[in-house]
Amino acid sequence: MSVLVNKDSKIIVQGFTGKEGTFHAEQMIEYGTNIVGGVTPGKGGTQHLDKPVFNSVKEAVEKAGANTSIIFVPPGFAADAIMEAAEAGIKVIICITEGIPVQDMVVTKAYIEKFDCTLIGPNCPGVITPDEAKVGIMPGFVFKKGRIGVVSKSGTLTYEAADQIVKAGLGVSTAIGIGGDPIIGTSTKDAVQLLMEDPETDGIVMIGEIGGNYEAIASKYIQETGNKKPVVGFIAGQTAPKGRTMGHAGAIVGGHDDTAEAKMEIMASCGIHVVKSPAEIGITMARVLKK
Amino acid sequence: MNLHEYQGKELLSSYGIPVQRGKIASTVEEAVAGYEQLKAETGTEFCVVKAQIHAGGRGKGGGVKLAKNMDDLKQHAGNILGMMLKTPQTPGGLNGEGKLVRKVFIAEDSYAPDFDANKEYYISILMDRGAKRNVIIYSTEGGMNIEEVAEQTPHLVHKEYIDPHVGLRDFQKRNIAFNLGLTGTAYKNFLTFIGNLYKAFIGSDASLFEINPCLKTGDDRIIAVDAKVTLDENALFRHPDLEAMRDTDEEDPTEVEAKSYGLNYVNLDGNVGCMVNGAGLAMATMDIIKLSGGSPANFLDVGGTADATRVEHAFRLILRDTNVKAILINIFGGIVRCDRVAQGVVDAYKNIGNIPVPIIVRLQGTNADLAKVLIDNSGLHVHSAIELQEAADLVRKFIS
Numbered sequence: 001m002s003v004l005v006n007k008d009s010k011i012i013v014q015g016f017t018g019k020e021g022t023f024h025a026e027q028m029i030e031y032g033t034n035i036v037g038g039v040t041p042g043k044g045g046t047q048h049l050d051k052p053v054f055n056s057v058k059e060a061v062e063k064a065g066a067n068t069s070i071i072f073v074p075p076g077f078a079a080d081a082i083m084e085a086a087e088a089g090i091k092v093i094i095c096i097t098e099g100i101p102v103q104d105m106v107v108t109k110a111y112i113e114k115f116d117c118t119l120i121g122p123n124c125p126g127v128i129t130p131d132e133a134k135v136g137i138m139p140g141f142v143f144k145k146g147r148i149g150v151v152s153k154s155g156t157l158t159y160e161a162a163d164q165i166v167k168a169g170l171g172v173s174t175a176i177g178i179g180g181d182p183i184i185g186t187s188t189k190d191a192v193q194l195l196m197e198d199p200e201t202d203g204i205v206m207i208g209e210i211g212g213n214y215e216a217i218a219s220k221y222i223q224e225t226g227n228k229k230p231v232v233g234f235i236a237g238q239t240a241p242k243g244r245t246m247g248h249a250g251a252i253v254g255g256h257d258d259t260a261e262a263k264m265e266i267m268a269s270c271g272i273h274v275v276k277s278p279a280e281i282g283i284t285m286a287r288v289l290k291k
Numbered sequence: 292m293n294l295h296e297y298q299g300k301e302l303l304s305s306y307g308i309p310v311q312r313g314k315i316a317s318t319v320e321e322a323v324a325g326y327e328q329l330k331a332e333t334g335t336e337f338c339v340v341k342a343q344i345h346a347g348g349r350g351k352g353g354g355v356k357l358a359k360n361m362d363d364l365k366q367h368a369g370n371i372l373g374m375m376l377k378t379p380q381t382p383g384g385l386n387g388e389g390k391l392v393r394k395v396f397i398a399e400d401s402y403a404p405d406f407d408a409n410k411e412y413y414i415s416i417l418m419d420r421g422a423k424r425n426v427i428i429y430s431t432e433g434g435m436n437i438e439e440v441a442e443q444t445p446h447l448v449h450k451e452y453i454d455p456h457v458g459l460r461d462f463q464k465r466n467i468a469f470n471l472g473l474t475g476t477a478y479k480n481f482l483t484f485i486g487n488l489y490k491a492f493i494g495s496d497a498s499l500f501e502i503n504p505c506l507k508t509g510d511d512r513i514i515a516v517d518a519k520v521t522l523d524e525n526a527l528f529r530h531p532d533l534e535a536m537r538d539t540d541e542e543d544p545t546e547v548e549a550k551s552y553g554l555n556y557v558n559l560d561g562n563v564g565c566m567v568n569g570a571g572l573a574m575a576t577m578d579i580i581k582l583s584g585g586s587p588a589n590f591l592d593v594g595g596t597a598d599a600t601r602v603e604h605a606f607r608l609i610l611r612d613t614n615v616k617a618i619l620i621n622i623f624g625g626i627v628r629c630d631r632v633a634q635g636v637v638d639a640y641k642n643i644g645n646i647p648v649p650i651i652v653r654l655q656g657t658n659a660d661l662a663k664v665l666i667d668n669s670g671l672h673v674h675s676a677i678e679l680q681e682a683a684d685l686v687r688k689f690i691s
Contacts (some may be wrong), residue, residue: 074527100525101529107455110423110454139624142625154570154571154572156568156571156623159623180570182418183420188599211420236574237574238578239561239577261423277683278575278576278681280680284450
């Protein structure tokens with residue numbers, strides 16, 4: 001068992017032959033990820049990186065048995081790519097693309113509800129189950145195999161957390177980068193729930209940032225289900241000024257509940273081990289696991 | 292991206308939405324000409340002179356004045372143009388330095404002649420992140436600060452959520468009109484108004500429309516008297532006409548410049564500059580600066596390619612701020628190799644010449660060890676670290 005992706009996942013790359021798609025597909029294949037092909041409309045029937053190229057996701061599902069997709073399609077077309085994957089029967093859709101218009105995601109999120117699929121992202125680093133599958137753009141070597149799950153809105157901060165977890169003598173079961181956009185497919189709570197129910201995960205690191213109420217909802221879920229596994233939490237943006245977007249389109253402090261301080265209070269009140277310093281994520285997890 | 296009031300009204304007008312008419316002016320002469328034209332069009336002497344800046348609460352700072360004749364108009368336009376307008380929303384608030392007013396909107400007096408028959412409403416449209424759908428928020432308490440209305444009389448603030456599958460339905464438009472207490476011709480006019488307003492919101496890829504006040508006149512017309520419009524930056528690629536409305540005079544010049552180099556920069560008022568790859572890590576780095584006794588001078592995401600040119604631009608931007616006592620560079624090298632970033636830092640440093648403040652470079656990830664050696668042997672006033680805590684300790688040392 002593992003969460004979302006594993007060695008048996010049959011993965012296709014949407015936007016396969018583009019610059020980003022090619023570069024990261026190479027990295028994923030090198031990691032040992034089971035890439036079964038890719039989709040670039042109009043280039044179907046050709047080969048790229050020694051893998052078949054299909055004209056549509058439907059074709060990739062029929063001919064290569066694809067069940068997982070990673071999307072590198074440019075922002076103007078990415079929402080369409082997500083819908084195409086859902087329609088074709090892909091179960092796990094991971095959208096890396098940054099800069100998708102918000103209204104496109106409002107429609108897409110509503111559209112894919114009727115399908116049995118999980119969307120991760122957009123604007124995320126992807127998902128990695130170490131030694132099995134890297135379906136994302138993260139540096140694979142940082143994520144050593146272990147039993148700590150990671151949920152994060154951010155890319156490099158996820159790598160930072162994973163690095164600290166490994167240096168603290170632990171390792172990662174699955175790391176899920178849920179993305180930093182205002183509308184994302186899988187919320188913090190959804191991702192935490194997957195890891196809570198995963199028998200290969202003993203503890204969870206939950207990294208949020210200012211904006212939205214995802215961390216508060218996840219915290220309440222953790223408390224209501226009896227704090228079954230220790231959770232270490234950090235919220236980036238304690239020093240962010242009100243009303244300014246901090247890089248991620250979703251990272252903006254609106255009302256009081258959006259602030260890092262308010263979120264950390266809620267998390268702590270729900271029994272989460274909140275760290276104020278991003279340098280203490282790994283050592284805190286090691287400490288609470290020993291208890 | 293924010294639009295000025297007059298631009299927002301142009302946008303609404305193009306969707307057939309009745310707006311308070313007016314003329315834009317950047318000099319008193321233009322204001323006079325605009326006033327004459329407006330007088331001919333509306334047949335009334337009265338007009339409102341409205342400062343055009345990207346901030347609300349303009350009336351509170353003296354940026355909105357009623358002119359009853361040409362003398363008034365000249366006086367108000369002369370006073371407002373070129374003033375540093377302070378509002379609760381300009382930097383530092385009413386006690387801050389304010390924002391320079393470069394343009395005024397000479398607007399018709401929509402309230403005349405039947406002043407007592409007017410009624411003001413509040414309407415906004417935005418995307419509710421929790422509900423993952425658009426919502427129309429409205430109230431009978433127009434012309435007021437909606438946050439205060441929501442706090443003191445929450446039952447007077449209504450919401451209508453819009454299902455993305457089917458859009459704004461007619462019954463929802465009626466709900467809104469009924470809740471606002473509209474009847475007769477005004478009711479009919481409002482249904483068209485709200486329908487077109489939602490069309491404009493979707494059509495322009497807006498992230499916020501705020502019409503406050505929305506006016507019902509004595510003769511039952513519905514008019515947008517003010518228009519606050521924010522557009523989704525990510526969607527501007529399909530709206531070149533709206534992108535052309537960008538007023539960089541209203542944005543922080545350093546942030547505009549940073550954007551042209553591919554850097555995501557937000558100016559803050561602390562004493563430790565920082566340069567980081569990734570937005571989340573950048574925010575976390577600002578936090579650790581604070582925990583180390585300093586305060587961040589900026590947010591700066593250099594993105595995925597932290598090469599020498601970008602690093603040099605970033606250095607120059609940060610160094611322009613004379614409050615900066617130290618600079619912390621925090622790069623987690625994944626796809627980008629740390630030794631390349633280190634070389635970029637060394638090259639950029641040499642190009643700039645003497646950097647008067649200590650620089651702490653924390654490089655972690657691919658080839659971090661090589662990068663540390665490169666930094667340590669550079670002979671420059673640069674201190675290296677690998678762990679985040681080490682970097683934090685160095686910050687503490689240099690600013691205390």
